[in-house]
Amino acid sequence: TVVNQALNIEQPLTVPALADDFGIDALLKSEQGPGFLTSLLYYFGVLTLGDRDPFGERQFTIPNLVVRKLYVERMREALLPGFFPLRERDEAAKLFHGTGELGPLCDFIEARLLKVFDNRDLRWSNELVVKTLFLVALFNDAAYIMDSETSIDRGYGDLSLIIRPDMRKYQLLDHLLEFKHLRWEELGAKNAEMRELSREELRQLPPVTRKLSEAETQLAEYRETMERVYGEKLRLQTHAVVCIGLERLAW
Template sequence: MASLLYFFGILTLAGLTSFDECRLRIPNLVARGLYVERLRERWLPLTESARELPEATRALGQRGDLVPLAELIEQRYFRVLSNRDYRWTNELLVKFAFLTLLFDDRLYMAVSELETERGYVDLALIVRPDKRRFQVLDLLLEFKYLSLKELGLTGEQVRERSREALAELAPVAKKLDEAEAQARAYGATLKKRYGFAELHAFAVVALGLERVVWRMLKVG
């Protein structure tokens, strides 16, 4: 499969490893965009979802409102996954969900695991220099994951509670605190590096494959 993708130009050679093995990478944003679009079609096949996504991403990118996107992930994205997927679920799956839905190379430089002086940002959406004349926010998201077993609740119990009530649970609050501390530290570094007037950061915690809770903070 790797050879086939290389032959068609979907992957390109990025050098050799210390063990003399080829390292392949996605060559450009066009190829990366093809991957993202295919994943969106697979996980959000419904026409209704296709209409909801632009509004959800606009709400976050313009107003810092994460509610529409979180509801879309809970109601559409998570529902595609089965109970067997719980075996492999962690914060990487949550980040991947947000990345595939928020990827927009027209407005943003979407960077996963962006290096800072104090660690790696889970997901940064940095407005492109030529797009700063528009009403678009620079965004930073830090993700954490709590299994239902760690939470001590069933999926039904999690779905029944409000987002505010879930955020007050001790295990959830602890994860939110951890994500917020990282978001503040990384955000301060990015603000200094890129000269942002203001950066909208989010500490996001997924509760199994059921709900998403978060805190928003402005690093400015």
């Protein structure tokens, strides 16, 4: 969807040209292409013009953190309708924010968020999808400065949660997450076999072990830079997460 794509920093929304027909008939039409919706969001001020891509098409980005929050909240409403899913999310996120405990959070994401995908979505699955789901699950801009694809020296951390200065007196931790993705076929086994494995058995699979090691190496480098920038006030927890086939998580 346009909302999902707008959150993708790596591949900004693009359209060949801005639409300008926003009459009643056009607005009431049940099906509109991404170009129309992108143009409408631009004229409403919730997208801003960026550079042109290699094909000369206009790129659009989210203008600021306030508007970005609206996109995340819209996704959360779509993925987690109702009181009880939101309460589950709040409990898992609060535990993670304060302790760094990933278990309940990953259980929640597997049960509530990854379940919305079906087999047709697997060909589009990648780290971006996983990162977006964690952003939706963890979003708390009252306590954190949250950023995806955080520029760290010469690299980019997938998702960072840095405590706001006025919130450092509370029981919160800074977090940096790095995500990797594997398709079922990369594990050399059928989907049904993977569903039966325990979390620990998943971690022991060589492709999963390699991906976790890659992520942990990146995180160790990022930690050095962040500790140099933030100094002693930083209470950083780093987390390497591998998603398998948009169905299972290992860390």
